[in-house]
Amino acid sequence: MKTSPRAGEPRTPTLPQDETFDLIGPGHSLGSVTDKIGDVVLKDRLRPGWLIFLAFSLAGLATLGMAVLMVILRGPGVWGNNIPVAWAFDIINFVWWIGIGHAGTLISAILLLVHQNWRTSINRFAEAMTIFAVMCAGIYPAMHIGRHQYFYWLMPLPNTMGLWPQFRSPLDWDFFAVSTYFTVSALFWYVGLVPDLATLRDRATSRTLKVLYGIFAMGWRGSAQHWHRYMALYVILAGISTPLVLSVHSTISFDFAVGVVPGWHTTIFPPYFVAGAVFAGFAMVILLAVPLRAVFGLKDLITMKHLENSGKIMLATGLIVTYGYAMEVFTAWYSGNIYEQFMALNRAFGPYGWSYWALIFCNALAPQLLWFKSVRTSIPWLLIISVIVSIGMWLERFVIIVVSLHRDYLPSSWGLYAPTVWDWAFYAGTFGLFLTLFLLFVRALPSIAMAEMRELVHHEEHQKHGDHSAHSSQTSKVEPGASELASV
């Protein structure tokens, strides 16, 4: 397998012993991957790492409970938003959370359709991340509407007063976009889980677990016909999810872009929002994958290759986002419109100038380190950059929403904004909700798709035998990623 390195060959950074650039570590069989993933759910002890994370998360969840209670009892006035900054943390965090979800859908749907089978070991927990992130996002508008008991008025329900939502308002499209997104994501996730639930049902030793997993496995027996229908459904759901990756965040960008506020009303918004969403989403995938594989010893299933590829996608989407910033500034100048020009100057040099420069550092400069393979394959660097990107994408929404609103047209209507303690508590609280759900998920359900991993093991074995000659000849040094081109 190994060849002596030739002159000029790309230097592969040296990795620790337990890391690999393959899609899956060496020596895995159909049984061993199932054991390894299934045992995390069925046999693992309560690990201290998991417990510590859970304790923090539950504290966060309690904070959310308090913050929600405050808004319900006292109203959204407990937040810092007020005219002229009528939208602030609630929308910033809504967009931020929804954006994070996009990486999950991209991995599960688009990468499936384009036959990237490196997605296999990260799709399950990325999809879970999507669903939990959308839940966190949904809480914000639900709380911001003030009269929470009437939230269903967003739906076009026939009523005696002839009262309908404003269909021309993107806020109403948001309602449909996000609820569709949640439904389809949850369905996709569940359908993917069914074969694995059956595996858990068959392997569980306690009667209660057998019945519980059995109910959700819906009588899966793994017959050829089951698989046939399952595969068809899975691809159809992937097809439905794919446009959602584009449409959901485009709709959210319309919330801003269709208004005539300088800084919101620019045509680059839809694609640039989508790229930003995937950018932040992959940062979160890395932030979740690294502790997950470390705590549960899954380094040979979620390998360096997955992390490196996530880094590459972050670099690409980061560049798109940077292109968006450049276009915003150039168009503001080129438009000749004094309000647009003022907006650009105010972003950089106004009272919130710090946020703009921090955003440029986080989203445009820091990810450039990912050009280096040694950075993309270093876990500490990946973690640092992912945290920076997550902060940067939050700042981007802060700059767009708060900084645009606080000084728009008439100087007499300008004002400043500061979040209150309840804004921060709410934000910290959604972290608590997100992490609690995620931690429970990794112990209750297989966080890597077992059935798909078995398929991958089969492919890899098949390929090893089939291409034996190619591997033994001098041509064996292939670019990582080339092998799966052939296999699908």
Next chain:
Amino acid sequence: MADTLNTQQDGTQNINLSDLVGPQLDRLQKVALVAGVAGVAAMALGAVLDPADFFISYLFAFMFWLGVTTGSLGWLMIGHVTGGGWAFILRRPLEAATRNLPIAFAMFVPILFGMGALYGGHHGWNRPYEELDTILRHKNAYLNVPFFIARAVFYFLVWGALAFFMNKWSRIHDERDDPAVAVRLNNWSAGGLLIFVLTMTFAAFDWMMSLEPHWFSSLFGVIIIVGQGLSTLALMTILIARLAGHTPFLQSLQEANPRYFRDLGNLTLAFTLLWAYTNFSQYMIYWSGNIAEEVEWFVHRARGGWGLVSMFLIVAHFALPFLFLLSSTMKVKINNLARLAVFILFMRFVDLWWYVVPTFRHELTLHWLDIACPIGLGGIWLWAWAHQLKGKLAVPVHDPRLRDSWPLKLEGVAHHG
């Protein structure tokens, strides 16, 4: 087994495009030359008889043939970065197209003589400073003739350098199996894409968006680049199918790995969607905002009969190709895809025509030069393209990705065609 592999590689190395599709290339060159000469003669006549209309038609035709040249550069670099079956099929045609950049530059030169007709006029930016209104005076720092020309030269130099090195390293890589060259191609393509997108964006601003100098759209560059991507895919699909669609080489490649060709169809589908998505976004945002300076551009494309063309674009540039491209029988056979690609290519012309012409002609009119210019420039372009392909190797044998996934036994196939 290792021996078999080596003979396979020898067989692959032997496939020269002149052997494979030589007669077809000769025929294409003949037809292209006739079309080019006839078209250029008609253009010359038009330039004398009706210079104002000539430059309008010329600009949109130029934007198309420039678009497939720079679009090829873009796809070539994407191919080096991502790999994929489609990249092996398209590699040589794309490389040949990027070597047409000097021709595209030559095609740009006449526009300099039309600066008055295109960018002057009642509303243009190319007028004496005193005549400009406040906003255009502000933009004069960017939109002025010397800077415009300097930028154009700069864009062509940058694209030319990218094309030069992409071709040079690819040639070196064909001659000797040096992994360092493959890595260099990959790395420079990633950076090159960035440079390409930025320069092409500003080229689109300069040459097309500034036709209505008060109007602006931050998405404009992306829309033009997406259009170029689609034009290039459609043109290359047609050319490959017409030239090599019936050769045993391509037939057996198609049977051995249909995915190579389905990729082409899927990329066409993705770019059809992207075209619709970007154009819809731009329209939606400006329609909702309803600000006079922003909707003016759309008013020109909604009144005087142009609204019909706008509707036609939605149906024929988006909806119809989209529906066809959903079917996999459409995508697996390159000859099927090529039939659809002819239609898509036609719609690409309509789209660019719709982007350029309504600015000048407020009533829907089809000038005879709108047909002569694309044919004339296209004849020259295709003639040179076919010339560039001759004598080149069909398969980039040393590509490390290809080595691992080339699906074909090549003995015997190379001598047909």
